[in-house]
Amino acid sequence: MRASTLLNSLLGLSGVRAGKTAVCDGELRVTVSLRRRRLCCPQCSFSTGHRYDTREVDSSWRHLDMGGRICRILLRRRRLRCPDHGVLAEGVPFARPDSRHTRDFEDLVAWLVTKADKTTVSSFARVAWRTVGAICERVVADVLDPDRLCGLVDIGVDEISWRKHHRYLTLVSDHDSGTIVWGKPGKDTDTLGAFFDELPDGGASLEAVSMDMGPAYAKAVRERAPAAVICFDPFHVVKVVTDALEAVRRQVWQAARTLPDQRIAKTFKGARWALLKNPADLTDTQAQTLREMKRNGGILWRAYQLKEALREVFAGDLDTATVAELLNRWCARAQRSRIPEFIKAGRTIRKHRAGIDAALERGLSNGRHEGLNTKVRLLIRRAYGFHSAKAALALILLACGPVTLKLPYHTGGHPHSCQ
Ligand SMILES: [Zn+2]
Incomplete structure (x- = not known):
């Protein structure tokens, strides 16, 4: 196999022919030329056989790494005049408009960023995090199903x-x-x-x-x-109550901060997730915090019990009528709780009851x-x-x-x- 054939096959870029290759600053740089003679607008489907002038624009794109080396594609682009977009450098088949990366490289980064955290993506692909954001924007414009907004129910x-x-x-x-x-x-x-x-x-x-x-x-x-x-839907109903619980916790914490013993305030500060998480998902430390709170009783423990009671209304596999009845009872209980945030939450739920029932009936x-x-x-x-x-x-x-x-x-x- 000839070296140029091998290189073309390794690059896997359609519509180009690989020419001069060099290693510069540790990067592999491949100069390519376009196979097509016509000039295409990068922004639309317009194409022409005429160059606008003899000027050429030096351009480069980052491509998939080769043998662990960063690989850059170099090309001198001709200029054309598009009736809609004016005078600009011609588009290339292997990269999206206005991008400094090839389509293959962008697709790789977009796939990776949906699966892995920031540090993994940045260090694996060797790109700045801002660049990853710009890549996401270009790829999504390309791959999002255009019919996704048709016939929504x-x-x-x-x-x-x-x-x-x-x-x-x-x-x-x-x-x-x-x-x-x-x-x-x-x-x-x-x-x-x-x-x-x-x-x-x-x-x-x-x-x-x-x-x-x-x-x-x-x-x-x-x-x-x-x-x-x-x-x-139940998710948003429960959220009204978890917000109320968080407001109560913050008040208790603020009050505890004025006490001479700062340890108490610390307990309440760290209790946020212990209170908001489902009991089954608690860590050992969070479960311990919760047990302490139960021993001390008080307003925060009562508020927590109310939150849990509401979550359980929706957590079980109950029929619509039972859920509706339990919800009535919960609202009555909140009304009697003497905790202002929960009295208010109960009132909010009652006021929006028709919409809550509608969600239950539709099985949302x-x-x-x-x-x-x-x-x-x-x-x-x-x-x-x-x-x-x-x-x-x-x-x-x-x-x-x-x-x-x-x-x-x-x-x-x-x-x-x-x-
Ligand atoms: Zn155009």
């Missing part, structure tokens, strides 16, 4: 904080497929309004939308899809939603440090959206072997 809307200081994303999930189909920075009525703008049928197929008990999303649904039933269960939510939260932590909300959103859609990510080695015959 049951959907869920959620807000999630993607960064400190109240930076939020609104996410829409499809309850049938268990995937996230849409997202946008922000969390108000207009944010969700933009989702309805993008729906091909304007929301005519929607039957139910589940959400939290805040007013913003409900308003958008009432305005844009008035036929859809607004549901408050906890398990699946919680699973998706846990996954999103894990990814959001990974997206900390991305430069933009769009990049964080792109990562979530790559990992939880209706997409099939392929490793570059598997684009041929084995689409499923890389899952």
Whole structure:
């Protein structure tokens, strides 16, 4: 086999011919030329046989490593004039527009970042974390199923904080497929309004939308899809009560801080997860904290018991009528608790009762939603440090959206072997 044939086969880049090869600063640099004579616009499908001028643009792309070395593809690009995009350097078949990486390299990074943490991705691929964010954005634009917003029936809307200081994303999930189909920075009525703008049928197929008990999303649904039933799923009902419990814990902790014995305050400060986690998931230390709290009794222990009682209402495999009855009893109990946060939580639940019952009747269960939510939260932590909300959103859609990510080695015959 000739060396040039071998090199072309190793690179695996379509539409180019490998030329001069050099090792520079430890990197393998391969100069290539395009096989096609026509010039293509990188932004659209326009192509032409005419160069705009004789100038050539020196360009380089990072490709998959070869033998452990960073590999760069070098090419002098000609210029063309596109009627829509003006004068620009021609597009290449092996890279997405405006990228300094080949498509294969980007696909590898996108696959990896949905499976592994930040440090693993950055050190394995040898790219800055910001670059990973930009790669996610480009890949998701390419692989997201364009039909994902057609014929949606049951959907869920959620807000999630993607960064400190109240930076939020609104996410829409499809309850049938268990995937996230849409997202946008922000969390108000207009944010969700933009989702309805993008729906091909304007929301005519929607039957139910589940959400939290805040007013913003409900308003958008009432305005844009008035036929859809607004549901408050168990996940969000329990959240109202875990928020109440957290408010009580913070008050108890603040009060304990003024005491001479600082150890007590420390116990309450560290108790957050012990109180919020399901009892079955507690670590030994957290279980110990909880036992201490039980011994001391007091308002926080009563609040904890109320939270657990509500969680159990939805945790069991009970029929709708039983759950409804247990919920009535829970609200009465909260009313009598003499804990202001829980009296308020009971009132909130009662006020939104029609939507809660609607969720129960439609079987919008906890398990699946919680699973998706846990996954999103894990990814959001990974997206900390991305430069933009769009990049964080792109990562979530790559990992939880209706997409099939392929490793570059598997684009041929084995689409499923890389899952
Ligand atoms: Zn163009």
